[in-house]
Amino acid sequence: MGKLKTGRSNLVQSIIKGLNILELLDREGALSIAEISEGLQLQKSTVHRLVSTLKHKGYVLQDPVTLKYRNSFKLFEMGNNTVERLGLRREAQAFLEELNVKTKETVNLAILDGFHIIYIDKIESPETIRIGLNIGKRLPAYCTGLGKVLLAYLKKEKLNKLLQEHPLKRYTKNTICDKDELIKHLEQVRKQGYSIDNEEYIDGLKCIAAPVMNYKGEVVAAVSIAIPSIRYGDGGQKIQVMIDQLKQTAGNISERLGWNSNVDF
Missing domain, CATH: 3.30.450.40 (GAF domain)
Known part of the structure; x- marks a missing residue:
């Protein structure tokens, strides 16, 4: 997890990246790890960890056929x-x-x-x-x-x-x-x-x-x-x-x- 900084940079970067993933999926629909990586200019390994966490918490779902990820209804709820x-x-x-x-x-x-x-x-x-x-x-x-x-x-x-x-x-x-x-x-x-x-x-x-x-x-x-x-x-x-x-x-x-x-x- 990113370090908590003071002043204007008092932000947790990993949380920002996770939210960016949710926003990207909201705009584009179902995407693969590679597509998310390209869309946000993040390393695939980083995207995989973040998406796995979001999936574990119920914020994203994975299609069993295409293996692509999409947002769940959790935020809507x-x-x-x-x-x-x-x-x-x-x-x-x-x-x-x-x-x-x-x-x-x-x-x-x-x-x-x-x-x-x-x-x-x-x-x-x-x-x-x-x-x-x-x-x-x-x-x-x-x-x-x-x-x-x-x-x-x-x-x-x-x-x-x-x-x-x-x-x-x-x-x-x-x-x-x-x-x-x-x-x-x-x-x-x-x-x-x-x-x-x-x-x-x-x-x-x-x-x-x-x-x-x-x-x-x-x-x-x-x-x-x-x-x-x-x-x-x-x-x-x-x-x-x-x-x-x-x-x-x-x-x-x-x-x-x-x-x-x-x-x-």
Whole structure:
């Protein structure tokens, strides 16, 4: 095991390498020892020891036929346990179901994790044409409706730090890649109380999202409605009705978490 150092280097290198393996497997799927070694520029012997340890602890599994390794569900289960302890999913469930019935579109609940969002609940649209992302999916925050709402309510210092640390990759022609433009956009999101993802991450998918607050008035999650562009085009009045329904749903969940709508935070 790597030595524990002081100051900025107070990190255990073997743990970092092990976590890098888990992240690589998350991105790439099943990989062999040689592929992991090449992907992380580590010696095969080092990779073998780390993977064997992760397998022993239940974090990775080995395919008996291909002998390749993949992540197990252990981290997913741990994440779910954290979400359950927060109480978000439990408190939000009935309101998400109600919104899904009203709109007949996919409804999502997500939280912020650094500069990304993680989907913690989803109720799919009953329509044949629908676009949804799985629970546990991790996406960049700056080009999603859910993420833009969550970023908009961060303190300026924290937002600026995140923007300094993370480049803004282009996913579609509508992705906002200029940091100053994004900051102005987030200011508008906060002012109006909702955000719209105008096909900024996936072509053909629009998304409207609103913040969920706790008893302190802190934004702890966001709710969204995923809208296939082919069904609505510019949307007009139908989209405005959905925005109103969405904000009401987010407000209802917030009140269940102790937020007082009469208090201005």
